Amino acid sequence: MSFIKNNIKIALVFALLAGTQTASAQIGWPATTEQTKPWARWWWEGSAVNKKDLTWNMESYHNAGLGGLEVTPIYGVKGHEDEFIQYLSPQWVDMLKYTLTEAKRLNMGIDLANATGWPFGGPWVSNEDASKELFWKNYDVKGGEKLSEPVVFVQQPLVRADGQAPKITDLVEPISSNKNLQLMALDQVRFEKRIPLTVLMGYDDKGQVLNLTDKVDAAGKLNWTAPAGEWKLYALFQGWHGKMVERAAPGGEGYVIDHFSKPALNHYLARFDQAFKGQDLSGIRAYFNDSYEVDDARGQSNFTPLFFDEFIKRRGYDLRDHLPALLGNDNKENNSRILCDYRQTISDLLLDDFTKPWHDWAKTRGALIRNQSHGSPSNILDLYAAIDIPETEGDDVLRFKFATSAAHVMGKPLASSESATWLNDHFLSSLGDVKQAIDKYFVGGVNHIFYHGISYSPQNAQWPGWLFYAAVHFNQTNPFWNDFSTLNQYITNCQSFLQQGKPNNDILVYYPLFDSFSEPGDRGLLKHYDAMKPDFKGTGFESSAEEMLKKGYTFDFISDKQIMDLQTSGSHLLTGGLNYKTILLPDNKYIPLETFNKMVDLAKTGATIVVYKNLPSGVPGYSGLQEREKAFKTLLAGLNFTAENNGVKIAKVGKGRFLIADDIAPLLDAAGINREQMTDKGLQFVRRTYENGNSYFITNSGGNQVNGWVDLSVSAASVVVFDPMTKNYGLAKSRKQADGKTGVYLQLSPGQSCILQTLPVKTQIAAYLYYQVAGNKVPVNGTWTLSFTEGGPTLPQPIKTAALKSWTDLGGDDLKAFSGTGSYNIIFKKPVQNAAVWKLDLGKVNESAEVYLNGRKLATLIGPQYVVTIPSAQLRTVNQLQVRVANLMVNRIIDMDKKHMPYRIFYNTNFQSHSPGSKGPDGLFTTINWEPKPSGLIGPVTLEPVKPLFVR
Structure with missing residues (x-):
């Protein structure tokens, strides 16, 4: 019965999500829900939570405009060891249940990381289930002789730690039995031990291959006399990679699992089943997995006990017969093809034996999964496709597109982001900085923002409270907290549109993973796929995507597996409920026969396939190569190209065609693909479609004001413009272009x-x-009264000044050390010039400002522009202007560092330096050499008369 209820719940969740895609366009702001609001990763440091402070924290998050939280237990805070709660203990589960109850009361969502820190792992992960690494030795034996040395491999000891690294001799197995695990913060541990032989293969100079594994006794002696010829022996040994859970919470310290083993995953998840048995955790929306990061260590996790059997099943031949090629000792082509097949098998295992079973496990618990697939030695598009909410991170739009493309192609309504992880070094990021980073995520197709993150902190914790090792610090102690709701409302307003309708992109760009699979790497047998760089740097995949992004073409990436599910309707390609206009082959060398055959079939039924520079020249991999190559050449021979205009060649195939050219613009023009010309003006965008129209999110990422006509690639009778920062909206000035498309004034x-x-x-x-400007700017001059209303370490005395400048330059050390809010007040007369509207420009502000006129709040401004529009009727003959400015945490932190006051009170990483000049003698973050950062209202403050540009 519980299984049926869980599946009904999942069906309802997906129905709600799918409903956001089919909603028709409406005039006005869409409804706000917990899902349209931004969420945050919520660090439970040491899991040292209590019900009183859980409630206080969650109420403050709710009041600031957050819609949900992802609970992730993490390393603890020194001095609070007595409050640590062991991960997955009954007390810990009780705190989780209380959190779910409070979330329901506050109408907030809750996701739960399926681990402490990352990756999946913990003290219950046995040596059998821990991540594995392949080691090898080669031996030479002549005919008639025996191998004199034993076939053994002793794994060398290794300890890497983020905390205080012990000597390996001071550690014992199992890891969980050691003391001070929080203090040591172990990252990788290998004990010196003989590791088991996996296989011993012999290869002679005539091509004969022998499996000699069963001829090696327990001591490693090979009981075998070599037949005639020259023999090379390859011995593979299965060792322990030794990767530990990073940033583990108390009770979560231990080995990372073998991600290529379904039994290892099942044993890992069984610990959650045991802890959650009989508990009502139905309030968990989704379980979360952070980016792969297993190989953020020495060596690679690159093997699993059943690998050779899985390889035979998936590739159709025995890899043990080709170990010289796997290890790069055969001819170049064989090396390439065998290595490609090995990597493809690893990729398959990560999909089939980790991602899909994890998804099935969550589904039985009535929950979705959210996953950061990047960093994996795998086809990350397929990993993202197998989950419910793909999640990205970073600061590169093309990187974001791997997660968002999978969401689009597979018809998933949400794509999330780990947002604002490192915009700057600690304590230096403003809300305006975050806003710019979030806009880039929106441009990349993200529509479900997760801040990274907020640390649970007791209400009475000494300033600056409990913090995480990465910036930005979204905590109640940050001076920008009072203005945080403005940013959150902005994101909510944007996501209320971005979660409606469907993506509207024209081009599917083939992901040429087999080109990379077939090229050797510089880190070992495997590569790890995250973004364009480094594995696609300098390729046609990179250059075509960058050019299309720059020139305003809309596109998503697509994998071989996803291509096989494409359908056609006329010339359109159908997938995930979306219509695309073409597939682009980005000058890739290899393509599977099945994929290319599917493309030819799509063309026969009406599709257009565009080829950038060159058609693929062959198929990847080793098995059945001659037959596959022959069939591929036959397909190529069926493409007869003739020259068209602008360097484009065309080959008609059935009802469709292949187009090829060296330049993107004429190639896509010939395919009938329109671009959004707004990118020429420095604008970036994302476009979505509704049943009766389109929506655009547009941001000015350039350095110049845009004030003029912007051409759209769609036709419309009306265009409505919405300002997500002010929530104003109205009918835009628009016009019909010569090509029938629409222009809009922005x-x-x-x-x-x-x-x-x-x-x-x-x-x-x-x-x-x-x-439009209607006259000269009028300075707001006079005597400003600056009083300090909130912050510390102490509240400076009020100041009167006629010259606006950083408050750090207006007095003594108390002003230099102050982080908090300063209130600027001035009395000014209404300008004599007649104007319908005035624009109040605060000039330079560090960092966010609440603006009040005659006691009435006008706006909260977070930058980068600090301008507010004031109707003339709101100005009196004599007016009072109040500007409440919040600076950053940094100046108070500088003061603490210079006075050697402790605030870095955390186990594990405590803190990392992220910029030049912020690293102390211990290698960790310090501000001791920093000067106070500019703070407050810098100005100049002016009033500019304006009048309506268009009068209807």
Whole structure:
């Protein structure tokens, strides 16, 4: 019965998610839900949580505008050891249940990491289930002789730690039995021991292959006399990679699992089944897995006990017959093809024996899974495709597209992001900085933001509270906390559109993974796929994607497996409920026969396949190579190209065609693909479609003001423009272009963004207000009174000044050390010039500002522009302007460092330095050499008269 209930719950969750895709366009802001709000990773340091502070924290997050939290236990805080709760203990589960209850009361969502820190692992992971590494030795034996040395391999000792590294001789097995695991923060441990022989193969100079494994006795002696000829013996040994859970919470310290073994995963998850048995945890929306990061260590996890059997099943031949090629000692082509097959098998195992079974496990518990597939030695598009919510991270739009493409191609409504992990060094990032980073995620297709992150911190914790080792610090102690809700409301407004409708991209770009699989790497047998670089640097895949992004073409990446599920409707390609116009082959060398055959079939039924520079020249891998190559050449021979205009060649295939050219623009033009020309003006965008129109999220990522007409690639009778920062909206000024498409007038300052909604019919709503300058700026001069209302270490005395500058330059050490809020007040007269509207420009602000006029709040401004529009009627003859400015945490931290006051009170990583000049003698972060950062209202503050640009 519980299984049926869980599956009904999952069906309802997906129905709700799918409903967001089919919602028709509406005039006005879409409804706000917990899902449209930003969420945050919630670090439970030491799992030292209590119910009183759980409630206080969650209420403060809710009031700040967060919609949900992902619980991730992490390393502890020194001095609070008595409060540590062992991971998955009954007390820990009780705290989780209380959290779920409070989340329900506050209408917040909860996800749960399926581990402490990352990757999956813990003290219950046995040596049999821990990650494995392959080691090898070669031996030469002449005919008639015996091998004199034993076939043994002794694994060398290794200890790597993020904390205080012990000597290997001070550690015992199992790891969980050692004391001070939090203090040591072990990252990788290998004990000196003889590791088991996996296989011993012999190869002679005539091509004969012998399996000699059963001729090696327990002492490693090979009882075998070599037949005539020259023999090379290859011995493979299965060792322990030794990777430990990074940043583990108390009770979570231990080995990382073997990700290529289904039994290892099942044993790992059984510990959760045991801990959760009989408990109502139905409030968990999704389980989470962080990026792979197993090989962020010495060596590689590159083997599993059943690998050779799995290889035979998946590739059709025995890899043991080809160990010289696997290890790079055969001819170049054989080396390449055998290595490719090995990597493909590892990729398959990570998908079939880890990702899919984990998904099935969560489904039986009535939950989704959220996964960061990047970093894996695998086809990350297929890994992302196998989960419910693909998650990305970083600062590169093309990197984001791996996760968001899989979401789009597979019809998944949400793509999430680990956001603002390292925008700058500790304590240096503003809300405006975060806003710019979030906009880039939106451009990359993300529509479900997760901050990285917020640390649970007791209400009475000494400032700056409990912090995580990475920045940005989204904590209640940060001076920007009072303004945090403004950023969260902005994200909510954007995501209310971005979670509606469907993605509207034109091009599917083939992911040429087999090119990379077939090339040797510099880190061992495996490569780890994260973004374009380093494995696709300098390739046609990289250059074509970069050019299309720059020129405003819309595209998603697609894998071989996903291509096999494509359907056609006329010339359109159908997948995940979406319509694409073409597939692009990005000058790749290899393509599986099945994939290319599918492309030819798609063309026969009407599709257009575009080829950048060169067609693939062959198929990857080793098995059945001659037959596959012959069939591939036959397919190529059926493509008869003739020259067209602009260097484009065309080959007609059935109802469709192949196009090939050396340049992207004429190639896509010939395929009938329109671009969004707004990128020429420094604008970036993401486009979605509805039943009766389109929406665009647009951000001005350039350095220049955009004030003019912007051409869209779609046709519309009306366009509505929405300002997600102010929540104002209105009918945009638009016009029909000569090509039948629509142009819209936009006014966007650098760093500013908007949302457009196009409609097929005329609509009658109030016009969006555009302004033009109507006179000279008027300075707001006089005496400013600066008082300090909140912050520390102490509240400085009020200051009167006629010259605006950083408050660190207005007094003594108390001002230099102050982090908090300063309130600027001034009395000014209304300018004599007549104007319908005035733009109040605060000039330079460090860092966020609440603006009040005559006691009425006008706005909270987080940057990069600090401008607010004031109707003339709101100005009195004599006015009071109040600007409450919050600076950053950094100046108080500098003061603490210079006074050697402790705040880095955490086990494990404590803190990492992330910029030049911030590393102390211990190699960790310090601000002791920093000068106070500019703070407050810098100005100049002006009023600029403006008038409507268009009068209707």
